[in-house]
Amino acid sequence: MQIYLPIANLPVDTFLVLGMGLAVGFISGMFGIGGGFLMTPLLIFIGISPAVAVASVGSHIAASSFTGAISYWRKNALDATLALMLLAAGVIGTATGVWLFTRLRALDQLDLTIGLAYVTLLTVVGALMIYESAQAEMRTRRGLPALLRRAGSHTWFHGLPLKLRFKRSKIYVSLIPVWAIGFVIGFVGAIMGIGGGFLLVPMLIYFLRVPTSTVIGTSMLLTLITMASATVLHAVTNHLVDAVLAVLLMAGGVIGAQFGARAGQRMRDERLRLLLGMLVLAVGLRFAYDLVATPDNVFSIRRVEAG
């Protein structure tokens, strides 16, 4: 069944879009990532212009994050204090990112900078996660305790001042690394146009030793706030949010996220990290391939302005 999208200016297959929302929602609910880095390329692939895709994906992510966040909240697997602390620094990071974005665009090589940053970040983060979680998995197999949450395993930044106890996550850490992570996520998100969930989750796990179970709910709350504001900002500045597309994606997304969250909670921490690592690495390699492989067409068209 075809339906015409009023802002994207083309008809799409309703069931195809619902299905895409469902699939990405499932992944998003399972790993606590927004899934924008998966959804945006899918939308562009079915013919929606990149600008409309980026603007409309935000509301889909907000919807699936919200439904995921609620179910994690009910299971006490969401650390609101941690999310708020990350958000506070994230806002400053976003502002800095937007400023640098404008400066880089003036230099005309923004696409390349973003592409390279993306590939490096995704492949490195993905590979590290796979390596670490595979080791943890082996250890569990042999009946040894997982090393990650070993008592007394303190790193240097556990000595930093401004310590705060995050009760839900059962951690007692300095606010400085928390703010640093929030800033980096906001900054990178603004530059690369992503929610940053796939970076936030590993950072919280490895740097702050937050248990995987609370990480996901917390990351979802943060993603929800960023993406809901991104939707409003895109609607105000570019008028490119396609509400019909958004509603279709949301409908599939929230259902997918519900099942994803359930599947994620049933899974062991190490296994979940391994799967997320593999997903992140796969996307990174895919982007690397795009940069290196000979394109079908060396030319591309971009609409500059009407009239």
Added chain:
Amino acid sequence: MRRAVCIVALLLTACGARQAAAERLVVSLSNHRVQITSSFSGEDLVLFGTIAPDTGEALSSASYDLVITVTGPRETFRTRRKERMAGIWVNVDSREFVRVPSYLAVLSNRPINAIANPETLRRLQVGLDNFLLPQRIGPDIADTVRDDPYRLAFVRLESEQKLYREEPNAVTFLTPTVFRAAIPLPANVPTGSYAIDVKLFAAGALAARTNTALEITKAGFEQYVADAARDHGLLYGLATALIALFTGWLASVVFRRD
């Protein structure tokens, strides 16, 4: 004074008509206002027309050729070219196509090149190869030679999207003087005003010319959403975000198991 102007105007029109040819084109479009609703998935418009002799004269030729050029609202596009640098494909160069049609269809009853000689086609801008597509090159805005790589790439990419097309069998002559043409509007057709230019050729020369217009607009719900997004950005954004939250909440209630 006013009378003098009228007479001059009348004389000019009369002269113009006489110079033009012995033929007159009468065309009619099946629909002048195409409305895009939520079920729109492309449409074929039909244009009917007849070749009538001009007052008191006989038709000059027995066989005619017809070329219909449909142009959509003008937009500016940038065509970018990638090149491999240190193993990575990078956009190295771009050209701007200034105010070119967002939709361009050239419909005829047989291949353009068989209708008239290249010089005539060029002068009358008949065919995708001959249509003026001005590019910004440095400080100048000009069309390039037809085999300019940017021009070729632009026309090819637009053709892949079915927005630029040259169809040598879209016009059918029902009798030697009555014709019918199908104007294909793809699903992704841009909204706005379209100009339809109908040219009649007799023995390789332009014999008559007329034009008509077409309006493509969104209607109903599509119109409402598009207007809201354009005129009330903040409210529209807030509404979309709220719908997102509501959908998320609804799913968590529906799927609640405890």
